[in-house]
Amino acid sequence: MANLLGNIAPLELMCEPGDLGVTAQVRSPFTGEPTIYIYEKYPGGVGYSEQLFAGHSRLIWRALSILTNCLCDLGCPSCVGPVEEVGAEGKQYATTLLKGVLEVGSQQ
Ligand SMILES: [Zn+2]
Numbered sequence: 001m002a003n004l005l006g007n008i009a010p011l012e013l014m015c016e017p018g019d020l021g022v023t024a025q026v027r028s029p030f031t032g033e034p035t036i037y038i039y040e041k042y043p044g045g046v047g048y049s050e051q052l053f054a055g056h057s058r059l060i061w062r063a064l065s066i067l068t069n070c071l072c073d074l075g076c077p078s079c080v081g082p083v084e085e086v087g088a089e090g091k092q093y094a095t096t097l098l099k100g101v102l103e104v105g106s107q108q
Contacts, residue, residue, distance in 0.1 A: 001094040002036045003081040004063050009038050012059055013048050020048065057105055064098040067091065 006022030013020075021039050028035035040048045052059060070079040075091040083090065 001063070001080065001097050003086070004067065004079055004094060005036060005038060005059065008062055008066065009052060009059060012055060012062065013051055015048060019046075057102070060098055060101050060105070064095070064102065067095050067098065 002022050002024035006020065007017075009020055009022070010017045019041060021041050022036065023039075024034075024036045026034055028037075038049075038052055040046065067079050070076065070091075072079060072083075072091070074083040074088050075081055075086045075094075076083070080086050080090050080094045086094075
């Protein structure tokens with residue numbers, strides 16, 4: 001899921017992929033929960049973070065759309081990443097997580 005979001009976030013922002021970094025933590029020391037951070041690599045930032053935060057539901061929908069429309073079975077570089085990296089259930093896990101994020105977001 002982090003790989004996918006990291007790949008499409010620059011498309012949403014129309015910036016260079018190297019402008020952003022992505023990291024996933026099973027238990028973030030800041031949230032205490034599984035967390036994906038998408039951050040700006042420029043010191044102090046140039047506003048990309050605010051734009052992503054404001055449009056995060058569109059980013060999640062776009063990620064889910066890419067994932068569900070990808071013709072691979074288990075994952076590929078165009079979606080979650082190669083199956084050798086994400087495991088045989090990586091695509092399914094990412095799909096479940098994205099749907100869960102959208103469901104939580106719709107309840108708030
Ligand atoms: Zn794929």
